Amino acid sequence: EADIYQTPRYLVIGTGKKITLECSQTMGHDKMYWYQQDPGMELHLIHYSYGVNSTEKGDLSSESTVSRIRTEHFPLTLESARPSHTSQYLCASSDTTKFFNNSPLHFGNGTRLTVT
């Protein structure tokens, strides 16, 4: 059973629509992340959060926004979807409270977004 959940798994939506990709984790992890991955390409970090009320932009510039109002929840929103947003979006979490080095990322199963 997955400890980090992403919904929806697949989403096909028209240009200009507002969308929210959901991500929840039940592990109590403090850090959460959003990655974007195109087929055959590397994962790119677009957003991350150190904890509640913390959000930071990643290496890859993204028009999406995130929020972290609760520890377990880290939704990603696109106000106006465009075909260039078509990609796979992967949410991840890690527990940095118990580890002195890099705590491994726990990934969700991803949302494959297609904007027509």
Next chain:
Amino acid sequence: DQQVKQNSPSLSVQEGRISILNCDYTNSMFDYFLWYKKYPAEGPTFLISISSIKDKNEDGRFTVFLNKSAKHLSLHIVPSQPGDSAVYFCAASRGFGNEKLTFGTGTRLTIIP
């Protein structure tokens, strides 16, 4: 500029033999390296890691080797099993913090029964 390179997009290996996946990096400041494994329609899962103070780390059938002078790391899987068929991502970071991770493009490993 891609700082972590996996030059082999795919690799096929006979079941029971050794699988060797390679990864090269260009940033000499990287000091922590990881391998993730990804099945279709699932998210990546952590496999094994190594810090730059070591040149080898072993976990069961999986061993990661680090050659700092060559800026090269490799993942050895012995013996290879059908369940090892997946995409393997190499990742590297400078210092602690997953937000500093740089991923490679992945190598698709197929184990032939």
